[in-house]
Amino acid sequence: MAPAGFLSKKRMEDFLKEIGKDALVHVPVLEGNVVVFRPYGQNQTINLERPANAPPKAVIFPQSDTFFTFRFIKDPQDPKKVSVEINPPSDFPEAIIFGCRPCDAKGFKIYDKVYIEANGPDPYYMGRREKTTIITLACPAPSAGCFCTALGGGPAEKDGSDILMTDVGEGFYLEPVTEKGDKLLKAQGVAQLIEDGAKYGQEATKRQKDTHDSVKKPFESINYRDLSRDLFDDDRFWEEMVSKCISCGACTYLCPTCYCFNITDEKTLEQGERLRSWDSCMFKHFTLEASGHNPRPTKFKRYKNRIGHKFLWYPEKYEEIIACCGCGRCIRYCPVSVDISEIVSNLRKTE
Amino acid sequence: MDQMKNPYLPELATVVKIIDETPNIKSLQVVFNDPEKMKNFRFEPGQVGQLSIFGVGESTFVINSPPTRMDYLQFSVMKAGEVTAAIHELHEGDVIGVRAPLGNWFPYNEMKGKKILFIGGGIGLAPLRTLILYMLDNRADYGDITIIYGSRTPPDLCYKYDLEDWASRKDVELILTVDNEYPGWDKRTGFVPTVLNEVAPSPENTIAITCGPPIMIKFVLQNLAKLNFNDDHIITTLEARMKCGIGICGRCNIGTNYICKDGPVFSLAKLKALRAEI
Numbered sequence: 001m002a003p004a005g006f007l008s009k010k011r012m013e014d015f016l017k018e019i020g021k022d023a024l025v026h027v028p029v030l031e032g033n034v035v036v037f038r039p040y041g042q043n044q045t046i047n048l049e050r051p052a053n054a055p056p057k058a059v060i061f062p063q064s065d066t067f068f069t070f071r072f073i074k075d076p077q078d079p080k081k082v083s084v085e086i087n088p089p090s091d092f093p094e095a096i097i098f099g100c101r102p103c104d105a106k107g108f109k110i111y112d113k114v115y116i117e118a119n120g121p122d123p124y125y126m127g128r129r130e131k132t133t134i135i136t137l138a139c140p141a142p143s144a145g146c147f148c149t150a151l152g153g154g155p156a157e158k159d160g161s162d163i164l165m166t167d168v169g170e171g172f173y174l175e176p177v178t179e180k181g182d183k184l185l186k187a188q189g190v191a192q193l194i195e196d197g198a199k200y201g202q203e204a205t206k207r208q209k210d211t212h213d214s215v216k217k218p219f220e221s222i223n224y225r226d227l228s229r230d231l232f233d234d235d236r237f238w239e240e241m242v243s244k245c246i247s248c249g250a251c252t253y254l255c256p257t258c259y260c261f262n263i264t265d266e267k268t269l270e271q272g273e274r275l276r277s278w279d280s281c282m283f284k285h286f287t288l289e290a291s292g293h294n295p296r297p298t299k300f301k302r303y304k305n306r307i308g309h310k311f312l313w314y315p316e317k318y319e320e321i322i323a324c325c326g327c328g329r330c331i332r333y334c335p336v337s338v339d340i341s342e343i344v345s346n347l348r349k350t351e
Numbered sequence: 352m353d354q355m356k357n358p359y360l361p362e363l364a365t366v367v368k369i370i371d372e373t374p375n376i377k378s379l380q381v382v383f384n385d386p387e388k389m390k391n392f393r394f395e396p397g398q399v400g401q402l403s404i405f406g407v408g409e410s411t412f413v414i415n416s417p418p419t420r421m422d423y424l425q426f427s428v429m430k431a432g433e434v435t436a437a438i439h440e441l442h443e444g445d446v447i448g449v450r451a452p453l454g455n456w457f458p459y460n461e462m463k464g465k466k467i468l469f470i471g472g473g474i475g476l477a478p479l480r481t482l483i484l485y486m487l488d489n490r491a492d493y494g495d496i497t498i499i500y501g502s503r504t505p506p507d508l509c510y511k512y513d514l515e516d517w518a519s520r521k522d523v524e525l526i527l528t529v530d531n532e533y534p535g536w537d538k539r540t541g542f543v544p545t546v547l548n549e550v551a552p553s554p555e556n557t558i559a560i561t562c563g564p565p566i567m568i569k570f571v572l573q574n575l576a577k578l579n580f581n582d583d584h585i586i587t588t589l590e591a592r593m594k595c596g597i598g599i600c601g602r603c604n605i606g607t608n609y610i611c612k613d614g615p616v617f618s619l620a621k622l623k624a625l626r627a628e629i
Binding site: 068114287 | 356357358359360361363403405406407408409431432435444445446448565590591592594595597598599600601602603604606607612626
């Protein structure tokens with residue numbers, strides 16, 4: 001692994017152009033009053049100060065993704081005989097996520113267990129994951145609702161990133177984390193833009209620590225075994241905690257670790273496609289069966305499932321890892337201020 | 352991505368026969384278009400498949416023909432939603448998509464040497480059918496086989512061709528019931544759980560397997576408990592809205608278990624451990 005480097009802010013655009021020669025670079029862009037990830041281009045205001053309102057999960061897990069296209073082919077001899085031709089995509093583009101936060105990068109690690117390790121590789125997820133390089137910015141300051149450190153993460157957590165950048169004032173201190181990240185920094189055009197980072201290491205460490213210490217902790221740490229199953233199974237608890245929830249699903253769409261999806265078909269007369277799209281367990285229709293039966297008929301049952309999935313069942317299945325990265329988006333952007341960190345705090349067993 | 356197995360790609364199959372089972376249930380017999388795929392296809396009794404109507408979508412159905420009869424795969428479909436309505440519009444010769452086999456299966460090896468009690472209601476006979484036919488094709492391996500099956504009215508009974516066969520066999524006891532008296536019906540009347548109480552089978556060395564509408568299953572389980580059946584010896588199959596069929600999309604989970612992948616077959620003991628509401 002190469003030693004840490006330094007990228008002057010003056011050279012950031014050159015850096016983006018250079019890495020964009022072989023890959024589609026997704027950058028956080030200010031649009032109106034929100035920051036969202038967009039393909040790097042002209043007339044953009046890149047914003048690295050605020051965490052993006054939506055995580056970059058769509059780069060690897062698109063909001064709507066084509067499983068395959070299909071075409072109906074009529075038999076010229078017998079028009080009643082119609083065969084079907086199915087075509088899955090053959091390849092996925094090289095991509096770079098630039099400037100996401102460590103919590104966002106951790107989200108992909110949560111997905112990896114489900115989409116690669118546990119059920120056999122999902123070819124669409126795996127296809128994009130392998131071709132995506134993640135350049136993370138160590139979080140310069142926590143936002144309202146952030147609680148990454150309580151979940152074992154941190155504003156300078158490296159796990160999940162290929163390169164970790166830390167803002168040290170006039171530029172970024174660049175630490176390669178994986179072979180993939182190392183390779184990117186060593187590529188000829190990129191290497192020319194990078195200076196020796198040695199003298200910025202101390203400043204980077206200081207800034208990382210300052211941010212780390214300023215992240216609020218609703219609880220010290222958490223293990224799924226710490227949660228009270230009695231409270232979890234008590235309907236009254238959920239009625240009290242989420243009576244204000246309006247089942248809008250914003251929390252799930254903005255969540256870097258939510259990965260539930262729907263599969264639907266679209267077609268015109270002769271052709272169409274089968275799509276995977278993000279879906280939300282907050283919606284009544286998510287589990288509504290054709291018979292009219294619904295195993296999660298109330299918002300209480302649905303919210304309980306969401307918390308159960310992230311804080312009990314996922315860790316039970318996958319090495320005790322909590323499937324929440326503490327990015328705080330569901331807290332910041334919930335229209336009725338449901339606070340997941342407060343709910344989990346209340347679920348913890350009191351000694 | 353060519354080398355990687357794509358679990359979302361359906362295999363093309365042709366509908367070779369359509370059977371009108373009841374006024375709102377049809378069975379499809381399908382054969383994979385690729386003869387190699389058909390020849391090499393293996394599944395276990397109780398496993399399910401996703402049927403695709405291209406342009407409409409997919410739905411999950413149990414393969415109700417047994418693995419001992421591989422000329423075709425049979426699925427039974429009650430008209431209920433968009434996909435099932437489209438399936439009811441199919442004609443023989445039409446091409447559909449099939450993703451199968453998915454899910455777990457009945458522990459038929461552990462049932463060897465035991466008496467088997469099937470309790471089914473309406474289209475709930477479908478998953479039982481695959482196991483019943485499998486056991487009849489391996490008859491010597493199993494003890495007494497009793498089938499209690501009911502539906503609302505006589506026309507609502509599925510698989511009348513099987514029922515006739517089972518009624519005529521000496522090595523199966525078939526007990527049929529319909530909810531109310533009906534012109535021409537000379538067999539039992541009454542709900543399935545009530546008939547179960549009347550028949551009062553002994554739990555000794557017996558495995559009970561039940562499937563039907565949720566309300567029927569609920570009372571069948573209560574009555575089996577009253578008959579002193581052990582939770583380990585009661586097996587049922589669950590349904591849920593499913594999309595991916597491989598335990599990812601998030602719809603059909605009960606805690607850590609996904610009905611599509613870890614089910615649909617569960618013992619009552621397992622369901623109680625999962626705190627499933629049934």
